[in-house]
Amino acid sequence: MIVGNGAGNGAGRGAPVTEADLHAWLDGELPEDRRDDVERHLADNPDDARRFDRYRAQRAVLGKSFGALLDRPVPDALLRPFAPATVTVLRPKRRMAVWALALAASLLVFLAGGAAGWLAHGWTGNGAGSSAFVADAVAAHRVFVVEVRHPVEVGADQEAHLVGWLSKRLGKPLRAPRLASRGYDLVGGRLLSDAQGPAAQLMYQDAAGRRITLYVRPSTNGSDTSFRFAQDGNVQAFYWRDNGLAWAVTGDLDRVTLSNIAEEVYGALNS
Amino acid sequence: MPPPDPSPTAVDAGAIAAQVPRLRRYAAALVGNLPDADDLVQDCVEKALANRHALRDGSRLGGWLLSILHNLHVSGLRWRKRRGAEVPVEDLADDLALSAAPADRGEVRDFVRAFGQLSEEHRSILLLTGMEGLSYREAAEVLEVPVGTVMSRLARARERLRVLLDGGEETVVRRIK
Numbered sequence: 001m002i003v004g005n006g007a008g009n010g011a012g013r014g015a016p017v018t019e020a021d022l023h024a025w026l027d028g029e030l031p032e033d034r035r036d037d038v039e040r041h042l043a044d045n046p047d048d049a050r051r052f053d054r055y056r057a058q059r060a061v062l063g064k065s066f067g068a069l070l071d072r073p074v075p076d077a078l079l080r081p082f083a084p085a086t087v088t089v090l091r092p093k094r095r096m097a098v099w100a101l102a103l104a105a106s107l108l109v110f111l112a113g114g115a116a117g118w119l120a121h122g123w124t125g126n127g128a129g130s131s132a133f134v135a136d137a138v139a140a141h142r143v144f145v146v147e148v149r150h151p152v153e154v155g156a157d158q159e160a161h162l163v164g165w166l167s168k169r170l171g172k173p174l175r176a177p178r179l180a181s182r183g184y185d186l187v188g189g190r191l192l193s194d195a196q197g198p199a200a201q202l203m204y205q206d207a208a209g210r211r212i213t214l215y216v217r218p219s220t221n222g223s224d225t226s227f228r229f230a231q232d233g234n235v236q237a238f239y240w241r242d243n244g245l246a247w248a249v250t251g252d253l254d255r256v257t258l259s260n261i262a263e264e265v266y267g268a269l270n271s
Numbered sequence: 272m273p274p275p276d277p278s279p280t281a282v283d284a285g286a287i288a289a290q291v292p293r294l295r296r297y298a299a300a301l302v303g304n305l306p307d308a309d310d311l312v313q314d315c316v317e318k319a320l321a322n323r324h325a326l327r328d329g330s331r332l333g334g335w336l337l338s339i340l341h342n343l344h345v346s347g348l349r350w351r352k353r354r355g356a357e358v359p360v361e362d363l364a365d366d367l368a369l370s371a372a373p374a375d376r377g378e379v380r381d382f383v384r385a386f387g388q389l390s391e392e393h394r395s396i397l398l399l400t401g402m403e404g405l406s407y408r409e410a411a412e413v414l415e416v417p418v419g420t421v422m423s424r425l426a427r428a429r430e431r432l433r434v435l436l437d438g439g440e441e442t443v444v445r446r447i448k
């Protein structure tokens with residue numbers, strides 16, 4: 001049984017160590033001149049030492065258990081209070097503040113959808129769903145970013161050929177946006193097919209070898225949309241429809257960094 | 272007399288929006304399920320937006336939001352007790368276990384269940400100090416209790432949780448100072 005003796009935090013060096021001192025020690029709130037006393041107490045009292053080891057472990061598991069909640073997409077109902085100031089932004093300007101872009105994106109995207117997996121929803125218009133589109137983009141991302149020897153069909157050294165070829169197959173003029181300002185250089189691209197027909201993937205890589213992909217396919221039905229966000233495990237994607245093409249920017253990056261890149265892509269395509 | 276500070280550092284909606292994930296984490300851990308947590312956070316955000324000019328010091332935004340959320344929670348508890356509705360913590364435990372690394376799943380599930388058996392007071396003090404990183408003084412401000420109460424409540428909460436997780440006999444913490 002532990003019964004404190006009333007000395008408390010204000011006690012000076014050499015005073016008996018109290019339960020409060022031990023907790024303050026664990027929480028980094030113990031005055032410097034009491035640390036030796038507490039550590040000596042713990043060395044002399046293995047039961048207390050064990051107990052405070054458990055408390056420390058508790059705190060670690062607390063963070064680990066609930067930490068995943070930070071990454072959950074925020075439901076749009078929760079962002080509605082912010083709507084009057086930000087919801088009008090459908091075509092983000094290049095220099096828009098990061099938070100505003102993230103908000104504009106998230107406002108139109110998030111719907112609580114359950115524990116994990118796809119949360120994309122509400123692609124306006126019928127026909128090919130956005131969930132299918134972004135799922136295709138993410139699947140293609142997962143397949144090719146790990147490829148060492150053949151990540152692309154046509155390399156960045158033949159960029160003009162690559163862009164001309166993909167434009168012809170997709171029936172739309174394409175461009176390979178410059179992302180050097182974000183630290184990513186074009187690796188190259190490839191032609192793919194999905195349920196809707198031809199699609200193209202452009203791959204970029206940074207100096208550390210991290211790869212992001214742009215997935216694009218013609219989008220004949222439906223009007224332009226703002227950014228939307230989807231997440232599958234560690235892979236996140238921003239996607240939108242613009243000028244007859246559906247785009248997805250996919251990467252294993254935090255959402256803010258990825259939204260900056262998506263903004264850059266969008267800006268490059270509309271400059 | 273100087274004119275009122277137009278407060279260039281005043282809290283803007285974006286700064287509050289940026290805190291939403293953190294508020295959700297805290298609220299879900301506190302109430303034990305995401306739907307109720309989201310209701311609470313939504314109320315908190317609305318109240319914060321309406322009163323944001325009351326906060327002069329933007330660096331205190333995190334604690335200020337937690338205070339609002341705490342007050343809403345306490346008044347909501349009274350309301351919910353009358354209503355008598357509780358969503359089981361099991362769903363959240365399973366949900367969070369699935370989000371954890373496979374090797375941690377069992378530990379996370381057990382922890383969330385045990386945490387859900389603690390009293391609201393014990394949950395909030397463990398979350399504010401152990402997860403939100405508040406000092407005793409900051410936690411005391413959020414909870415509107417003396418610092419000594421924070422310390423004794425924290426000691427009891429830790430010991431209660433330890434027994435829930437590890438079993439064994441509870442070390443009685445009568446007075447902590």
